[in-house]
Amino acid sequence: MRRPIPPPPPGDGSCGFCGFQIPSESFDGPAGTAFCSERCRQSHADRESPFAGRFGFKQYSLGVSALDALLPWGIPANSFVLLTGHEGIRHRGLQTELVWRALTRGEAGIIVTYVDPPVAIVDHFLTFGWNVLPFLESEQLQIIDCFTHRLREDHRSPSHQVEWNDFVDRFLQEPVTVISDPTNLRSVETNLHETLRQNDMIGSGIVVLDSLNEIEVQGVQHGTEQFIKEVRGDICNRNFVPIFASATQSTTEEFAQEHAYLFDGIIDMRRTESLIPGARIKQLSIRKMDGVRYRPQWVPYEHTGHGFEIYDPQHECELVSAPPQHDVIGRSQ
Secondary structure, X not given: OOEEOOOOOOOOOEOOOOOOEOOOOOEEOHHHOEEOOHHHHHHHHOOOOOOOOOOOOOEEEOOOHHHHOOOOOOEEOOOEEEEXXXXXXXXXXXXXXXXXXXXXXXXXXXXXXXXXXXXXXXXXXXXXXXXXXXXXXXXXXXXXXOOHHHOOHHHOOOOOOOHHHHHHHHHOOOOEEEOOOOOOHHHHHHHHHHHHHHOOOOOOOEEEEOOHHHHHHHOOHHHHHHHHHHHHHHHHHHHOOOEEEXXXXXXXXXXXXXXXXXXXXXXXXXXXXOOOOOOOXXXXXXXXXXXXXXXXXXXXXXXXXXXXXXXXXXXHHHHHHOOOOOOOOOOOO
């Protein structure tokens, strides 16, 4: 279950059915309950399940420590979010954790991969210590493979590979959908919708697009813009399933600037040597997140073994530079 942002306390002038503020004259109900409209009062009378008090489907915490610290009020669940930064900044690692947190909450996850084969996607999880194999077996995690058919035909089905990859491939037979023409963004969108339907992803789950750069390369810019508009409208706005797309700044910053309206949120990631001379520190910041307040500062982040977290780089450098402590053996007393 999504960890919801606490709703307003009862009795503060909010509707007893939809849960939002009553802007004008209220409609009285049983036991002193007030409603904002006749429709809400009638829905309550018909014993429909009220939305008041259960806002997790609309706004929730991501479960990633580094992001939750900057988004203490969570994100709207109908968001299309861009993770943008220079190459090697670990934005795909952050996406991997976003999917992992959703899976361990009991939600479904879909990864659309243009950059890596499915077996490498599995390895991303395992590298961080997150055993995703059971979620592949149950098909709670699905992969839409836009990588394989970009290879030469004789390389699409390897005749030999390391034994471990042969083993992992057995988990990938059912949960992977291979796209025969990755340049056809309409086909990608159709398969994405079908996968959401099969997993009954309404008000739960997460979708990850591993590289907006490659989506641009495979389609034309107009096609990319239309693709974003359609999946944002259908998946995010109608189903309340957030989408997180990665992009490297070198080729997409101009696109992100000119089409910022396409994204409900933009998370910037960078390296800087300004904090500690000679040390490249990774930082992230929220450039925009529509619908919620957020903390706008840059913060250092790194994978600590439990996930991506904010840390104190000065303290870490002091620990690294401190001389080792050795026990003295054989000293006379």
